[in-house]
Amino acid sequence: MPPRDKAPVRAVARRGGVAPSAGLSREQKLELYYWMRLTRSLEERLVALSGEEKVVGELFRSLGQEADAVGSCFALERRDVMSPLARNLGAMLVKGATPVEVLRQYLGRADAPSRGRERNLRFGDLARGFIGQLSPLGDMVPVMAGVTLSFRLRGEDRVGLVFVGDGATSTGAFHEGINFAAVNKCPLVVVVENNGYAYSTPTSRQSLARQLVDKAAGYGVPGEQADGNDVLAVYDVARRAVDRARAGEGVTLIELLTYRRAGHAGHDDQSYVPSGEIDTWASENDPLDRFARVLSGREKVPAAELGAIDQRVQAEVEQATALAEASPLPDASDALSGIYADPPG
């Protein structure tokens, strides 16, 4: 049961020759698996820490959406810049965010990247090429239009990728930002992560469009849609868009179809979700299960090898947790500085 049954997933990989993922090595595919597993395990640890009341603020889960975040960012180079959503943990990990940073953020520690000034995944690092999101949804689309405009103006061989939720496509910022980027031929990939809901609002109440990718024509940019729970399909569509951006062809709008299984945030009882919907997605369309099947089947990866990755991930999460829990809490003395580059008199 896809989130919007009137919007069948087009098999984009089949259009136009060989899929980029066909060129991925066995190691690269196992790396994809690693990032997806790390995403899931790290979040599971956060759930546990949240149960122990150690997480400060709300926890946003990407359960069931790991493939779209990981697969699309895998198409980027280190010099490229990406802007994630609250649920794009996997994208940030691929771009170099570390588990201990994530844990320190969620535990609100002094040595977290934002030093306790911001919550959850709201942090970034230009050196590694990711910019943290902020609460007002849609705002990062214009900002990333500007980031990538600078790439074009300076003749740098870099591209940008920005995630937007299905909900955020209804914001003025999204509209103005993608249009601005399109007109200015900015090397920007706009990924609409359609996970079926914006808090309690199903995508069908967010837009009457048959599919959100139909918005592409209104901006005069190519639009592609992919099964967001198929990590290779995601990589393929993202890679093509990244290549186009790198070649000076401007913006692509990608819609990735996935499903938000764990609700909006901790407090959300999801009573508005039709019964059975979540279970069906969990049992029939889990991106990790699906990819594990592909790996053990088509790619003939022995179970033990996948198991070893799982164990490595577990160990990394363990180690990061220990570090983060030992981290100090922010000190009040840090609260008042750093608003301006040059503090005014």
Next chain:
Amino acid sequence: MPPRDKAPVRAVARRGGVAPSAGLSREQKLELYYWMRLTRSLEERLVALSGEEKVVGELFRSLGQEADAVGSCFALERRDVMSPLARNLGAMLVKGATPVEVLRQYLGRADAPSRGRERNLRFGDLARGFIGQLSPLGDMVPVMAGVTLSFRLRGEDRVGLVFVGDGATSTGAFHEGINFAAVNKCPLVVVVENNGYAYSTPTSRQSLARQLVDKAAGYGVPGEQADGNDVLAVYDVARRAVDRARAGEGVTLIELLTYRRAGHAGHDDQSYVPSGEIDTWASENDPLDRFARVLSGREKVPAAELGAIDQRVQAEVEQATALAEASPLPDASDALSGIYADPPG
């Protein structure tokens, strides 16, 4: 030479049976002619008054765009509500605005509808079903979504029509407003008046869309395009959209292709316009000339009859000018009241 040669005008009237305008009587067609002529003559008078430095503030011309404003509003009933742009004088006249009101506004008189508080065509009257625009472009789309939402909620048999410029389609307000109206099945017709420019910005730099009507699919609403300088084609497309809205089928996006011949406003030297472009439109595609030819040709209206209309219009403009010029200037004592319904203590 249409404003965007990659966007050929689809002959919408030919799609799907008989055009609504086929049902217009000879009198109704002459009425269309009357409104277009009145628009033009009234503006010509304003140009003259402006030359005499009697107009306060800038003059916005609709020269060459009279058909789209008049034709689309002719599809409305008196109980319907319309929101015009600075260049939609014809639309306001059809909805009941009078020449003397318009003149008093432009001359900044005390008995102008806005009593000197606002400029030019920024006035309205709910009783006659038009709401004046305001400076921030795009804002009237959400407002008209709300006006028409009230029609639906109260079960009233009324529809709304809102004009947006090609430039204003780039605003967040336009995007959020039309999407909101679509999702809520508001009985609203959104008319994009594509006159080729937003101040100095050609439509091709406003959007990469092949045609602005391509935005419709992104909102899941029907989109239609028409030759905005063919008043009957405009009426047809507007009438179909109005009928759909009245039948509970929600929003339609209409793109009317026309051309802004007299520049943005008085101060605009249009040096950015390719040479010859304006002349070509004036000589080959003047909406009044075109309609006069249709009337004298196909409709066999004698020249004298059209001439009589022209004379009637001239007399009305004359009379209105005399009245407006005799109107008093605003009195400072009116400046400070009427901000709240119930002035706070």
Next chain:
Amino acid sequence: MTAISYLEAIREAIDEEMARDPDVFLLGADIGAAGGAFKVTDGLLARYGASRVIDTPLSEIAIVGAAAGAAHMGMRPVVELPALGSIANASDMLANYVATARYRAGLSCPMVVRGHAGGYGGGPFHVRSAEAGFVHVPGLKVVYPATAEDAKGLMKAAIRDDDCVLFFEHADLYGRIKGVMPAGDHVVPIGKARVAREGTDVSIITYAAALWKVVDAARELALLGISAEVLDLRTLAPLDDDAIEATVRKTHRALVVHEDTRTGGLAGEITARINERCFEWLDAPVLRVTAHDVPLPFARSLEDRVLPQTPDIVLAVKRLVSY
């Protein structure tokens, strides 16, 4: 009679007004099935149906603009914005369109825009104080209740008001503050402050959650023999000049306290009004205890440092009385 919370008081007010007037309806993202970001509108969809509790796309410009349009036609929309930090998206619609509509075009906008503004632990956006910016806009009214009783009474007044009222709610008060509602049709007039505590030595003028810090400070000060009068403004636009003047003329010393940042916050305006109307009565400068001029950080230790706290208020009053 049982006490209900600040949150329940707001819901009760909306509920009563919806029952009373069929033109009242609710507009906002996730207010229906989900009952709103903080469950303020919980249960109202079930009671009034989807044509009076309208879930919208995630579009603050459109929500506020559409409310204005419906209001022009005589309806009385009550808009929820998810966090009034996001009200910034609707600034143009509120300040340029709604606020000027009556003056400029004779269009009335009987509408309420509500949502949580203050709160703790939300970080730089969720709890950004936005009230001062809107108090500066002629044509808007702004209320910000501190008690459950006022939350109810002001909401009812706001819904009945023929102009646009911004109704700020403080997330930390939602569950923490309770009150017993007066019987009957409990309407608190817009534009009237309330003396929350009588006193003679100093006037502390405040609003919203800061009131409770001020009340704590006043108790502490009483132990030190300092009698503080506490004025809860309740309405921020229009300000109740008479009440401000009355308390300052009584005590000759004034402190203004708010959780909004200092520069350009409402305390400046209030200081100017006191100075204009009561200069000769003042025995000391008007002091301000406010948030520091920084974005509000998320971690509690940082946030506590940025926001004004009870000891800061006590200290400022001591300075004032010993001036």
Next chain:
Amino acid sequence: MTAISYLEAIREAIDEEMARDPDVFLLGADIGAAGGAFKVTDGLLARYGASRVIDTPLSEIAIVGAAAGAAHMGMRPVVELPALGSIANASDMLANYVATARYRAGLSCPMVVRGHAGGYGGGPFHVRSAEAGFVHVPGLKVVYPATAEDAKGLMKAAIRDDDCVLFFEHADLYGRIKGVMPAGDHVVPIGKARVAREGTDVSIITYAAALWKVVDAARELALLGISAEVLDLRTLAPLDDDAIEATVRKTHRALVVHEDTRTGGLAGEITARINERCFEWLDAPVLRVTAHDVPLPFARSLEDRVLPQTPDIVLAVKRLVSY
């Protein structure tokens, strides 16, 4: 040396900075071929080309957001907004994103957002004063020059500043006010007020076009034997507390004048600061002469009534000195 206008001074500053620093570029609707709504950027497209003078779609959110993004990457965008009334569309981007970026995420935003704010005969939108709302936002800087010299010098400082500077221009000053530019690299530091006229009896603190009304008033007052010192703030955020304090301690009387509306306007903040820092020096209350709290009407007779005029200033000073 010949005098150039306020408008030409702004253009000259932008031109010099573009020539000096290849990272400086311009962004805005109609700034290229058309040279901007008031021709401030006229000729710069021809000189620097379309990759440094970028015409954009009609999208204030995107223009300001994109400027921030490019600024993060080390460029120095100078944004023109058509009328700073429309800056309201970018409120969220400025107040929530840009202002917090450094504090929250270590991202710098070396950018200028400029456009005409004040002006006469524009009606409720074109000349809506927006400065006070932004002065209230920690993380932004705000300048508003009154003279051609300051227009140039502050623009150069703004472009070189490593934070976001909102540069307000007054349309009526564009052509009316002229000045001879100091030779060389004329940079006026942000955060420093200027004594526009020395005096001893009263301090008139003001900014932007109101300065010229104040200067006229000071001349009239001189004829009456009243010596007014005039302080032109120039920068509104951060305010020059030292300069304000110095003039008030000198004259013991202060009047604040601005064309922005009264409630929540900057005069309240300045009054509070004077009251906090100079209470003992004050011989009279700080008075305010401001626009009335209404949207600005279009017709000149109405507008003149709403805005503060020279006689209002003279009258207020007379009240102050006879207090």
